[in-house]
Amino acid sequence: MNAIAQTSTVAAIDPVTLTVVEKGLQQVCTEMDLVHEKTSFSPVISEAYDRSNGIYGIQDGRMISQGETGLPIFLGVMQECVHSVIKERAEHLNPGDVIIVNDPYRGGTHLMDVKMVMPFYYKGKLWCYLANAGHWPDTGGMVPGGFSTTATEIHQEGLRIPPVKIMEGGVLVQDIVDFVLANIRVSEERIGDIHAQIAALRAGERALTALIDRYGLDVVNDCVAEIESRAETMMRAHIADIPDGVYSASAFIDSDGVVNEPLEVALDVTVSGTGITFDFSRSSKPCRGPLNSVWATTQSAVFIGMKHIFPNVPMNAGCFAPLTVLRPKGTFLYAEYPRPVAGCSAEVSQRIMEAVFLALAKAIPGKLFAAPAGTSGNLSLGGFDPETGEHYIMYYFSGGGYGGWWDGDGISNGCSTIGISKSQPVEILEQRYPLLFERYALREGSAGAGQFRGGMGVDYRMRLLRGEGTASFLMEHGRFGPPGVLGGEDGQPNRIRLNIQGREFEPEHLSKGENFRLLEGDYIDVGTPGGGGYGAAEDRDPQARTADERLGYHG
Structure with a gap:
């Protein structure tokens, strides 16, 4: 009602x-x-x-x-x-x-x-x-x-x-x-x-x-x-086509930013008739760092995951009615005060969706796809511009590869799975802030190989032109690449490198770091993940394989 x-x-x-x-x-x-x-x-x-x-x-x-x-x-x-x-x-x-x-x-x-x-x-x-x-x-x-x-x-x-x-x-x-x-x-x-x-x-x-x-x-x-x-009727009809049963999968967070160990999003999906229940109770305990997820975000991530699988269902409360998400109290997916949560919406939500995709791929492989890049690529730069005499804060997110699917290769440089958003034009950012994008291209070789390969991520370099700035980033898939399905290979993991005063290094937590002080001429290199492959690579059409090699699209 x-x-x-x-x-x-x-x-x-x-x-x-x-x-x-x-x-x-x-x-x-x-x-x-x-x-x-x-x-x-x-x-x-x-x-x-x-x-x-x-x-x-x-x-x-x-x-x-x-x-x-x-x-x-x-x-x-x-x-x-x-x-x-x-x-x-x-x-x-x-x-x-x-x-x-x-x-x-x-x-x-x-x-x-x-x-x-x-x-x-x-x-x-x-x-x-x-x-x-x-x-x-x-x-x-x-x-x-x-x-x-x-x-x-x-x-x-x-x-x-x-x-x-x-x-x-x-x-x-x-x-x-x-x-x-x-x-x-x-x-x-x-x-x-x-x-x-x-x-x-x-x-x-x-x-x-x-x-x-x-x-x-x-x-x-x-x-x-x-x-x-x-x-509601449309969503129930789709669920009725999924064989009854329990389907399980896990997705992994690189780290919580404080303790350098992975966190597990463990999901058990129970399909019964026209209803479906999602149980995350086996997931990791609450974490110290900001990769906890509040209930609203955890639940919403499941809803989005199902909308990706059945995109023709209209967006309103009715499409959520057949979906029961059990409250995963006692895990990092049910954050309570005063747990930090900065990464929940942009990052943890995408690991939750990934677990949904991987679990249901076992039940309806002809309607699912390999894992997408699954990170928003959050990068913030704040500082003072001596030319304008003003303080500034830039927040930037970038695209990545989508997973291969049952009838084709994944999209390259697609938006994050939680958004219908786009990367801000580099020309706008260069007008507003004291920086220069020296490179912005598809990340060759980042796609997971498969019968249908994943899409490619992006590769960019951002250099500070004047003054000094403080850079922070909270990303994901730096330890593990987006998984392939049905024999497909994983996409390449996220990669971040900083060059500060001539010293090049990767952050300790691979996909996360904060308060990096950049001076004039310092830069950050980012390579976002490619999508996972769908099906075994040996089943790929030979002509498509040849074209991949020629164009640098292979995983």
């Missing part, structure tokens, strides 16, 4: 109206995405699309719709976030109020993903919540950009914001704004991002009002209920 409060009087919905309303709701969210993107100050939002906007129910925050270009990681996360806001603040909210929150333990991810939630009223009655999330390049903490790899508690990672009003009755609460901006770096940019998120919510308010005005409240209510019901 959906969370819309009003009672319907419409007995049936014609398919044309149903489709138009469904697409109309999605268009409301997409319009919010565009306003958010076009008005943000941060390139990671305006150029890389690290944001999401959606419509959520008034009872439990269940997803009604999300924008087409919003980050998939927020599919389940925003439900949990809005639910937390409802529990804590619903009775204190009025028209024109907006809540700001980034607390990972209240339906969040890492602290840099800042959410805003606004109640939506139609003709004076609460109908839903509009909400969005945007990645701020900094929210304070031990290192510029927030991706500390050595934090051992949440307070070292940055400013933690509980659900508080940043707007009340349509007026900005300046005390809250001042408090937030005083605790983050480069605050003059963040005020622009604050206004962008609020502008997106207001755009959604106008567009949603117009949609309901056009079709009527009862019709829209019925459509929402039917859309959710159909999504």
Whole structure:
């Protein structure tokens, strides 16, 4: 049952109206995405699309719709976030109020993903919540950009914001704004991002009002209920095609950034009829470093994994209904205060998805694919530019290879599996920051060999041109490459090398490190992972093998 409060009087919905309303709701969210993107100050939002906007129910925050270009990681996360806001603040909210929150333990991810939630009223009655999330390049903490790899508690990672009003009755609460901006770096940019998120919510308010005005409240209510019901039916039909049974797999985290030992994401998937249960209880215990994952992120990663496998199921709460994710208490996939969590959204979530892919590949190999690169390649650089006289923080993520699949090779330089995002154009970054990308190319030889090979990662060099900067990175797949399936070979692992004052070295934790002080002329080389191979390499078409050798595409 959906969370819309009003009672319907419409007995049936014609398919044309149903489709138009469904697409109309999605268009409301997409319009919010565009306003958010076009008005943000941060390139990671305006150029890389690290944001999401959606419509959520008034009872439990269940997803009604999300924008087409919003980050998939927020599919389940925003439900949990809005639910937390409802529990804590619903009775204190009025028209024109907006809540700001980034607390990972209240339906969040890492602290840099800042959410805003606004109640939506139609003709004076609460109908839903509009909400969005945007990645701020900094929210304070031990290192510029927030991706500390050595934090051992949440307070070292940055400013933690509980659900508080940043707007009340349509007026900005300046005390809250001042408090937030005083605790983050480069605050003059963040005020622009604050206004962008609020502008997106207001755009959604106008567009949603117009949609309901056009079709009527009862019709829209019925459509929402039917859309959710159909999504659930579609997901259950897909699950019914999976043979009943228990399927197990593991994926591995390089290290937690503090203790240089792998962490295991151990998954048991139980398929029974039209439902499926995910049990991570055999996974590693909570870790000291920031590679713990909060519940909202762990659950959302499973949802995204299933959406990758069955992409035709519409995005709403109905597609999640047949999926039961057991709360993995006592493991690093169920972080509780004050565990650090900076790597949960961008990295741990992708290991969770990898475990889902590997487990279900045993059950439905003709519908799965080898493991993708599985890392966002998070790199932060903060410093002072003597030419402009300004402080700056750059946050950058990069693509990698997708895994080979049952009918073809993997995509090269694809976005991370948690996003529909893109790498920021190097030309934009070079205009904004004192750096130069001396090389940016496909990483030859990084693809896992197979009947269908994986895609290639990317290879780039970033040099600091002037002043000094502090570099930090939190990546994955540096110890283990993305696994192949059905006899396919693994893709090449992530590779990071720094050259500081003529000394070249790799970080101790391979894919993680922080507070590297760069001076003029110093550079960082990054090679992202290639995707795993699908099927045995000896089964590859000879002509395709010859072309791979000639072009440098072989694993």
